[in-house]
Amino acid sequence: MKRIITRQENFEEKEVNLHEALFSNANGYIGVRGNVEEGVPNGWNTMRGTYINGVYEIIPMKQAESLCNLIEKKQTMLNVADTQTICLIADGDVFDLTTGKIIVNERVLDMEQGVTRRHVIWVSPDGKEIELSVTRMTSFLIPSLFTIEYNVKALNFDGLIEIKSYHIADVKNYSNPDDPRLADDSGALLNVDVVKWREDMSVAVSSTKVSGISVASAVSHRLRLPGKAEISYGKEEGRTLYHVKAEVKQGEELSLIKYSTFSDSVREDDPEEFARETLKEAMRGNLADIYEKQKEYVTEFFDNSEMEIDGDEELGQAVNFNMYQLFQSATRDKHCSIAAKGLSGEGYEGHYFWDTEMYVAPFFILTNPELAKNILQYRYGILDKARENAALLGHKKGALYPWRTITGEECSGYFPSGTAAYHINGAIAYTIVQYYLTTGDIDFMFDQGEEMLLETARLWFDVGNYDRAGHFVINEVTGPDEYTCMTDNNYYTNCCAAYNMSMAVSFAEKHSSSKRVKELLDKLGVTTKELKEIKMAAEKMYLPYDEELGINPQDDSFLQKPVWDLKNTPREEFPLLLHYHPLHLYRYQVCKQADTVLAYFLFEDGQSKEVMKKSFEYYEKITTHDSSLSTCVFSIVASRLGMHKKAVEYFGDSIKLDLLNTHNNSGDGVHTANMGGSYMAIVNGFAGLRITAEGISVDPFLPSGWKKYSFKIRYKKSLLKFTVSKSGAVCEVLEGDKIVVKGVNEMRYGK
């Protein structure tokens, strides 16, 4: 079922924030939180916001102690103009769900139509009963367009219906006095330059003080009435007001369509004009046509990425929800990427992390490779910044991607578990290779991919060194698990580095006769000697292994620390990072998330199954899964190690993380990485999909209680559908070349 519905008998603060995230509308360019149009009472914790991907302000981030080359400013996403505010007055009674009586209060995320809906029947304190139906959409076809269809019916009275529709330019970013990261006055990041009526179109332009970005929005309305109405066009400080007063009779409906468009100077020379023109264009036709196209668009998306679980309808719904949220988050251009919270909230300030490549990109590589390519092209666009970042860290060569960023400049305030997480280079390199192996897009490799592989490989070669035993070691880096930091020979990082270096060289070697590769090596000044050195370092990479326990220690000193007593840690002390000083955490064997276990998923050839199994069981006991990136990986690796029951359990923890708000912070925005991760738990875990230079294979099992499950992926020129049932896997080639997939029971070609 492609619909998420909540029904509430009342309207309470505690769920407001969560619903704002779950019912947010986004299309990769703009995102509008699912705020209720009329607003919530003052003091309630609400994040009212509209965001444009890749649009940011630069704000100070003073270090408590200034050390050389530390980062002292950061980018932060902007909350742009509020075009969703609509107040309703029913015969003098202000519509407010915290007063009067609620008969129906329903919200729907309709993933088949690509819209959200709200349905309310409410009786005012004076006994006036009204029915409100709202449909909201951020258009996939016209990325700058956001629409609200707002229908009001007088159910038990004749009288005056008033609608006040605002276009508010003087907005602030979210701030929560209880959250020290957001407590100050930095909320006001936009200067309002223009607020005006241009005939019946409201236009606002704002700009930032430091980044020099301007954003424009235009709003216009279409009103359908049973009778006559009085309409006025007001203007207040920083906002405009479209005010409708209409006399209606019982049973009559008033329908308002509010069109908004957004534009920004990152992409357009004249954002104001662009917003105005796009709005005019959008309003030329009918909204019904746009709805129709929206439906076609999402139908195609689901058709491409179809995943069905036969035997568990709720799970199927959750899978669809996750895929839909990923689709809403995915950038449609190369100016930006996919933020940790997509466009559904201000958590992590709209920054792009390694998660985008390692957890989110795999879904798009398999289902919508063009969207995956955007992510990698964005990284290519900031390659020069990554080179500068490497230089700032003292590296003589290579590129180090920033741990968190919008523009390519590092935004980590605490470098030991930010900038020092060099493995982000590995995540990007791994994804480039996966993209290439899956799509066969060699032009991308020649144009951009190999350059990034080489520059990241160079960085690894510069950061590491040979120890006295002749191993290539990497010291003072932070792995994915942030409950240790600046460790030596982090197993995961060393695996990433070896893979990154080895892939960079092997592509160059394989295509050494290609003119394009020669030109690239010349441009970068990469010599044959350098390639040899990098290859050698990859081969000599040190990977920690403990004889006594027969496991791979997370890093050199991990096993000499005491094991954290998780069993006797009270539930309210999780996540540990909110209750313990980091230095305390660093002294224990305790993991926030999969680290070595993630390496086993990505680089499984490096170890025997026995070592991986022992390690898995070891880390299982000391991992808190305080990070949302963790359980999905444990699920995948459990699948691969044949621990099917565990795989299903971990998958269960991952798949509904946002829907059930199990981490208690989905209100700040959805967890896109976990969404990608739970997709992988099925495809790469349960079905055991692997794509390597040797080809494509599966190694499937059917979770108990499921009848069968199926999913579609694109592999090179083919569209494949896998169906896994008790009797194994069937692969149908729906489009494209005949290919062979290892591990299936049956291949079916043609329709």
Next chain:
Amino acid sequence: MKRIITRQENFEEKEVNLHEALFSNANGYIGVRGNVEEGVPNGWNTMRGTYINGVYEIIPMKQAESLCNLIEKKQTMLNVADTQTICLIADGDVFDLTTGKIIVNERVLDMEQGVTRRHVIWVSPDGKEIELSVTRMTSFLIPSLFTIEYNVKALNFDGLIEIKSYHIADVKNYSNPDDPRLADDSGALLNVDVVKWREDMSVAVSSTKVSGISVASAVSHRLRLPGKAEISYGKEEGRTLYHVKAEVKQGEELSLIKYSTFSDSVREDDPEEFARETLKEAMRGNLADIYEKQKEYVTEFFDNSEMEIDGDEELGQAVNFNMYQLFQSATRDKHCSIAAKGLSGEGYEGHYFWDTEMYVAPFFILTNPELAKNILQYRYGILDKARENAALLGHKKGALYPWRTITGEECSGYFPSGTAAYHINGAIAYTIVQYYLTTGDIDFMFDQGEEMLLETARLWFDVGNYDRAGHFVINEVTGPDEYTCMTDNNYYTNCCAAYNMSMAVSFAEKHSSSKRVKELLDKLGVTTKELKEIKMAAEKMYLPYDEELGINPQDDSFLQKPVWDLKNTPREEFPLLLHYHPLHLYRYQVCKQADTVLAYFLFEDGQSKEVMKKSFEYYEKITTHDSSLSTCVFSIVASRLGMHKKAVEYFGDSIKLDLLNTHNNSGDGVHTANMGGSYMAIVNGFAGLRITAEGISVDPFLPSGWKKYSFKIRYKKSLLKFTVSKSGAVCEVLEGDKIVVKGVNEMRYGK
């Protein structure tokens, strides 16, 4: 020679700041920078200041990224009222050394008299020639008193001499826009509450906004004139003005004595009254009498701590300078300690670090044990805060002293190389033991010393753990060398911890029958079992040793890092910390300062001489001495290892660090730790003094070019004078019990 003199033909910005530090007056309670009375041109880099030891404001120290229990505020020393400003107008010409012509410009630190002097002969642009003689004193006997004797003579004219003497309450802390630590507006930390004239006494009271401390100052003048003068008492915003206009004839002298007293609410209930009363009391007698007592006081000090070098007068002068500065810095009460810069400047914000115990206290233990005791009693006073600090870091028991503090609360902004430097506990413990071994003050041990030893020992036991081989290991701490951080098994720290734990237990065991010890153990809940466990951990302490190189690695992973190429590092890239990102530094074998080598000085029994020598030579090659705590220690250990030439060379780098401004930052304040360190380089290094539970011994050598050297120390009840010449050491027992000193050629008893 107990005098430091500078003579300059001009007056230039570049030396202003340095001279302000070198010629500062202090008495352990107040410190007045050696600013020129009339001020310097706007825009010159000057730190105009008067400080009260232990008086502070609390200011925000926001973390760039908020992690659990990180410190987000800090204490900072206050620049209190300026009572040193005196402007001079000679017949209409404003006295200003940057105009006109300088005939004489001399400054003297007269350590025999305990004063500084300034002597100027200056010709104004108009040709008026004047002679100015200024004597400044912070009284050792009346700690709140600061005096300026200001004498002006008209050398070549008859005319009007005007003197404007200010008492300025609206002052700010130093800020330098080029120094990111001080760049903001936090300079204004004091609110002026009162500025008034009370008859001819100017009184000012100011208070802080957050710490709630108020400071008072009172100023009064005595004028001696050849003729008559017009005197007016003015008041401007935040300041008062004492204005003298006097007609003088050629050759006549006008003499103004400006008395200031300071008081604070940390020590006095009514600081204003205290300042007023003390001022009245001070002015009752003659300044000459106070000078006389000052001289007696410093004579006694030098008599107690006499150190003479026969054969190098300049060195002798430098030795005296260092001892005198230490004496000026030393707290006379238990409210505070000795700051990194003493009271000579705002560098390090007036914080007390481990240096006070490890580098400065040894001088006082040997020469003025009562002053050393103040330092330890201050630590006892903040023991509860240290317990709270330990709890904040997640420790279940024990006390962790803050890395930098005034009140006992941690002020480190960057915890990995601040708070994580747990070895401060070891420095305090070591000093408690040294104080006890040297003085025999067992009451202190019963009352305070053993409690601190036990609580710090408990901390070590809690922070460490047994590894699988049965060693007691200590992970994730930072040693003295800040070019690595959060390392495992830092050799120095582990030595400190073992010593601390062992000493805490052995004192308790030795005095187990004492009622006072029993009561203490009861109070702390220390059981026999706990003592045993602590003792066992000390015995099982792991100390890294590398078979291949035959040295002690600084920590577990030190030797697997590449060696920094110091030879090819350009001179302008030192200190490295100002030119390289810390993460880069952490990845190399490169040391800011003595770390393992310091352990060899303090805990020499732990290793064979051969290992120490090899290690010394190893670390020598990779140590930049970017810290001022380094060369003195290298000198001591070189002495002890018989490398006399090296010992003398390192001593040479240490002894004149401030006088020659070799670290280019003495203007921010003198380096008290290095001053103590260079004292130890002679006493513990050249003379090889050791005081252990077994007794006292020396192992002397005579640096080449020296005829002999001598110094006095107190050991238990005796005053000893050591004289080292070519023929070895002679020890005279000047006072007290007959004792035996090992390693001397001759003992002389009585006078």
